Amino acid sequence: MPKKREIDGITYWLDAEGAMRPEEAISKADKQKEEIIDDIFAGVFHARGKIADFKKHITEALDAYIEKLAKKAKVEGWKGNITLQNYDATRRIMIRKSEIQIFNEKLQFAKTKFDEWVVKKTQGGDADLSEIVQKAFEVDKAGQINKSFLFKLLRYSIKDPEFKKAQELLRESIETAGTKTYILFQIKNEKNGWDNLSIDFQSL
Secondary structure, eight states, rough: OEEEETTEEEEEEEEEOOOOOEEGGSHHHHHHHHHHHEEEEHHHHHHHHHHHHHHHHHHHHHHHHHHHHHHTOOSSOOOOOOOEEEETEEEEEEEEEEEEEEEOOOHHHHHHHHHHHHHHHTTOHHHHHHHHHHHHBBBOTOOBBOHHHHHHHHHHOOOOHHHHHHHHHHHHHHEEEEEEEEEEEEETTTSOOOEOOOOOOOTT
């Protein structure tokens, strides 16, 4: 619904800049467009609510089943991945868990140390590795750092004390902020492969 205000018996619509426009001055086309958008979004919110309820239902059902299996196997605190497959192997549910990793203030300390190392190795150093160091700390348009490049820095075995210190600071900057659960539904196709049945649970 459009944002409206009533002043002295006159109804105003608020535009994108927050200015008030008398309802009678709003064109018929704009009113029709508003009605269509409102109707579609009402359906979107309703469908989203239904999907959220369904996600809650299957999550509780799967958690109860897995907890029962873990209890039977005498395993406590099990939080790994699992695949559940039906009897004739034509349908399966894949549950995948991944840690949400963030970086604390020590990331800037690590960047400083890596930068110092890059400067020291500029002449006669490993140009490819220097480029990886630079790319690792670049921020994209969304303000995000490329984690794959950062983790790649941790895999290098370089004896230089400054590089090792930078790696240590990088490891100390990594924190776990929680766990994200992904639930995938797949059905076997005629070619004996698997097709995904897409339901966007991840954003809920």
